[in-house]
Amino acid sequence: MMISIAVTGGKGGTGKSLVATSLAIYLSRHMEGVVLADTDLEGPNDHVILGVNQLQDEKPIILFLPFIDTSKCTKCGVCVKICDTGALFMAGKAYPIVFPRLCSGCKACYYACPYGAIREAGHVLGYTYVTPVCPDNHCFKLVTGMLIEGEEHTPPGVYRTLRRALSLNPNILIVDTGAGTGNAVSMGFRDADLVLVVTEPTPLGAHDLESILRVTDDMDKRVWLVINKYGIGDQKVLDDVIANHRVEKIYRVPYDKSVAEAYALSRHLLLYRPESPASRALLGIAEDVRRWISA
Amino acid sequence: MIEISVASGKGGVGKSLLAAHLALLLSRRWRLIAVDADAEAPNMHIVLGVKEWDKVLEHHEGRRAFILQDKCTRCGICMEACQFGAIRIMGGKYIVDKWLCEGCYTCSLVCPVKAIRFERDVLAGWIRVEEKTRWGFPLVSAEIIPGRPNSGKLVTEARNTGRTIDTNADLMILDSAAGIGCQVIASLAGSHAAILVAEPTRASISDLKRIIKLVQHFRIPSMLVVNKYDLNIELYEEILGIARENKIYVLGRIPYDENVPRSYVAMKPLVEYSPGSPAARALVEIADRLDEVLSGFDEWRLEYLPEAYKPFTPIVIRPGESLGQPNMLTRW
Numbered sequence: 075m076m077i078s079i080a081v082t083g084g085k086g087g088t089g090k091s092l093v094a095t096s097l098a099i100y101l102s103r104h105m106e107g108v109v110l111a112d113t114d115l116e117g118p119n120d121h122v123i124l125g126v127n128q129l130q131d132e133k134p135i136i137l138f139l140p141f142i143d144t145s146k147c148t149k150c151g152v153c154v155k156i157c158d159t160g161a162l163f164m165a166g167k168a169y170p171i172v173f174p175r176l177c178s179g180c181k182a183c184y185y186a187c188p189y190g191a192i193r194e195a196g197h198v199l200g201y202t203y204v205t206p207v208c209p210d211n212h213c214f215k216l217v218t219g220m221l222i223e224g225e226e227h228t229p230p231g232v233y234r235t236l237r238r239a240l241s242l243n244p245n246i247l248i249v250d251t252g253a254g255t256g257n258a259v260s261m262g263f264r265d266a267d268l269v270l271v272v273t274e275p276t277p278l279g280a281h282d283l284e285s286i287l288r289v290t291d292d293m294d295k296r297v298w299l300v301i302n303k304y305g306i307g308d309q310k311v312l313d314d315v316i317a318n319h320r321v322e323k324i325y326r327v328p329y330d331k332s333v334a335e336a337y338a339l340s341r342h343l344l345l346y347r348p349e350s351p352a353s354r355a356l357l358g359i360a361e362d363v364r365r366w367i368s369a
Numbered sequence: 370m371i372e373i374s375v376a377s378g379k380g381g382v383g384k385s386l387l388a389a390h391l392a393l394l395l396s397r398r399w400r401l402i403a404v405d406a407d408a409e410a411p412n413m414h415i416v417l418g419v420k421e422w423d424k425v426l427e428h429h430e431g432r433r434a435f436i437l438q439d440k441c442t443r444c445g446i447c448m449e450a451c452q453f454g455a456i457r458i459m460g461g462k463y464i465v466d467k468w469l470c471e472g473c474y475t476c477s478l479v480c481p482v483k484a485i486r487f488e489r490d491v492l493a494g495w496i497r498v499e500e501k502t503r504w505g506f507p508l509v510s511a512e513i514i515p516g517r518p519n520s521g522k523l524v525t526e527a528r529n530t531g532r533t534i535d536t537n538a539d540l541m542i543l544d545s546a547a548g549i550g551c552q553v554i555a556s557l558a559g560s561h562a563a564i565l566v567a568e569p570t571r572a573s574i575s576d577l578k579r580i581i582k583l584v585q586h587f588r589i590p591s592m593l594v595v596n597k598y599d600l601n602i603e604l605y606e607e608i609l610g611i612a613r614e615n616k617i618y619v620l621g622r623i624p625y626d627e628n629v630p631r632s633y634v635a636m637k638p639l640v641e642y643s644p645g646s647p648a649a650r651a652l653v654e655i656a657d658r659l660d661e662v663l664s665g666f667d668e669w670r671l672e673y674l675p676e677a678y679k680p681f682t683p684i685v686i687r688p689g690e691s692l693g694q695p696n697m698l699t700r701w
Contacts, residue, residue: 085410086380086547091572116548117378117579119572134684138452141688156474158431174683180452180473196686223582224681226551229471229518233454253380253547254409260468260516261454276633278385282410289468289516306630337570338601 076240077367078247080263083272084282086253089302090272091119092333092343093356094250097270098207098214099344100360105367107245108214110207111238113262114252115200115221115231125340129203129218135234137179137227139197144169146191153183153192178227198222199231202238209345215242228258236262246367255285263295268366270359271321272300275307280315287319298323300359305329323362327355370532371666372541374406374556376584377566378576380547383596384566386629386639387652388544389416391564393638394656396506399540399663403502404531405510406556407546408494408520414510417502418636422510424498428526429490431519432472434465440484447476447485468516494523496530507534521551528559540663549576549583557583561670563591564620564659569604577608581615586681590673591617592662594655598622618662618673621655623648 081094091114098110112120121129140153140162147169154162154170161177164170174197184192200221207216219235221228239247251262263269269290273279283299290297297320301309304326316324330352336343344353375388385407392403405413414420434455436447441463448456448463455469456476465476465485477485494513502508511527513520524546531541543560546552557563563584567577584591593612598605605622612619626648632639640649662669 085412087382114548116550116553117380117572117576119379119575122572122575136686139685158471158473174685175681178452178471178473180471180475181450182474182478185450185475185478193688195688198684198686221549222684223549223579224554224586225683226521226554228548228550229469230452233452237454254407254520254552255515256409256513256520256552257469257471257516257518258550259409264466264468274630276630277415277636278412278633281412281415285410285515292516293468303630306627308634311634334570334600337572338604340571 076244076247078249078266079268079270079363080249080251080266081270081272082251082259082263082286084255084286085273085279088272088274088279091123091250093270093272093300094248095120095123095342096344096356097360097363098248099209099342100357101246101364102212102214104364105246108248109217109239109242109244110214110248110250111217111235112250113219113232113235114250115219115228115235116252118218118220120216120250121205121218124207124209124216124342126205126207126216129205131204132201133238134201135199135231136196137177137199137230138181138184139174139177139179139195140172140183141193141195142169142172143191143193146189148189150188152186152188156182156186175225179230199225199227202235204238204242209342229261232258232261255282255289260289264293266295269295269297270300271297272302273312274303275301275309275312277311280311283312284315287315291319297321298325300325300327302327303329325355325359327352370538370541371663372543372560373562373564374543374545374560375564375566376545376553376557376580377547378549378580379573382566382568382573383623385412385416385544387564387566387594388542389413389638390640390652391656391659392506392542393417393504394640394653395540395660396504398660400538401506401540401542402531402535402538403506403508404527404541404543405508406524406527406543406552408511408513408523408552409546411510411512413544414508415633415636417508417638419499419502419508422497423500426496428493428496428523430493430522431491432487432489433467433470433491434472434476434485434487436463436465437484437486438462440482442482444481446479446481450475450479471518493517493519496527498530498534509534521555524552524555549579557587557589560589563589565591565593565617567593567595567608568597569595569601569608574604574608577611585675585679588675588678590670590675592620593617594620595622597625599624616673616676620658621651623651
């Protein structure tokens with residue numbers, strides 16, 4: 075049975091990637107078949123934090139793209155009408171024109187065309203990578219999704235990245251989501267058995283935490299809250315939010331200068347300063363996750 | 370009206386801090402509108418200490434599919450056809466996941482027994498308007514229903530609301546979302562200039578490079594602000610090098626300052642909470658420099674327009690073709 079753990083948070087820069095990579099490093103020391111999926115396609119950073127220079131095993135993320143077969147097209151305009159994203163356009167008596175960048179690959183036009191005049195073409199949204207990472211002789215696989223700059227349909231890319239991660243048959247799947255609270259993020263923790271929500275003790279963190287917890291509540295998820303940079307703001311600002319939502323456990327990762335130092339040196343905190351207060355807190359969370367998995 | 374987006378690629382590097390302060394500092398000299406264009410995590414109003422809104426407009430758009438269980442024959446064709454993985458089996462029934470459905474009609478078109486219906490004009494989020502903040506300028510903020518799609522459309526809506534709220538305004542400052550996706554494109558695409566925010570970390574540099582490609586695609590002249598620059602001088606200089614290479618105007622830098630999170634907790638803009646703090650002074654300097662840029666905007670714009678126009682060309686595979694070209698697979 076695969077166990078899946080998602081790391082999310084709403085606000086950017088709260089430490090999602092640090093928590094997700096720490097979890098992957100720790101769990102891979104104790105378990106086989108750990109896969110970390112970086113589903114922040116707009117700004118994937120897990121490989122940067124892990125010091126991976128070269129992502130490997132590239133595969134394109136290909137979305138469906140309509141191709142108008144002019145020998146069959148009657149210019150009836152059904153495809154243009156059904157398209158939600160404005161990717162199909164018809165000027166006067168001309169055949170429909172396709173704008174690949176606007177196409178989300180939903181395929182509605184393909185099924186709607188009464189004359190079978192739409193053929194399946196493809197459009198590369200981005201790439202996925204699978205890179206073995208062995209920070210301390212224990213390995214896990216890092217799956218990275220990367221959007222091509224200029225493309226904008228992140229959710230189908232997240233879906234493909236998750237599918238690629240699942241195709242590796244992991245025992246433990248750790249999903250790192252992007253910033254935000256839209257469906258590109260909620261998709262990442264939709265199927266998680268445990269959601270780690272990472273926030274910071276400021277009103278900005280509290281605001282976005284509220285948004286993300288509304289979703290986890292509605293999905294009935296098991297939530298463990300990680301308050302990162304504990305000490306910089308005031309934890310009281312989070313109290314109301316926490317009280318109004320289902321949060322099973324609360325962890326605090328102290329604000330620690332060694333985090334910034336490790337970032338600057340492109341070393342992972344757990345390897346650079348395993349004894350620092352932040353490292354110890356992160357290891358504590360990972361240990362609890364491992365215990366919870368075994369139970 | 371000049372429209373300027375504050376963007377960064379990476380989240381949490383100080384976009385809202387900068388955008389909110391530019392608005393309040395420049396409002397002394399410019400008639401401006403502030404727009405929070407991060408519908409998934411709107412934070413500008415918090416930095417400005419806005420707690421209540423004059424107007425909250427519901428924004429309805431889009432559709433959501435649902436399956437009539439008495440008609441459904443459990444054939445599973447819809448599940449295979451859905452490109453977003455939004456149809457799943459729960460308790461033996463096929464259901465549409467409301468968090469993932471983009472409302473595109475594909476499932477209803479393939480369903481052989483017409484068991485799929487749509488909920489229309491679903492509430493997508495809110496456009497919140499504060500007509501007059503303490504500093505006199507209006508603030509428009511988009512907020513999406515958490516977990517739902519299409520935040521980019523809401524951003525466009527917020528910007529349009531901003532444009533109509535004061536048609537005599539000279540300046541609009543937009544606080545963009547993290548990332549490079551639809552929300553960011555919705556904010557950047559109509560802008561006359563962008564202010565990119567970075568901090569001296571590898572992760573931020575990696576994301577900065579991605580957002581630079583985006584502004585080049587749209588041919589938007591850009592400025593740069595490095596936040597917490599003193600955390601790592603070496604990487605700070607690397608960022609300045611990237612700016613030089615890409616013809617990006619360096620607007621200024623902000624030192625690391627613990628007064629920043631404290632001002633958030635106090636729900637007060639930093640320049641009022643702690644006017645003498647190093648970060649507050651840096652923000653004032655940055656605003657002054659932006660004021661200079663705006664005063665001679667046309668000349669500045671010509672000077673800093675990205676040199677080579679690098680329009681975005683999507684990679685398209687025609688029917689029957691395959692992605693054979695080896696150079697395409699080694700982009701990274």
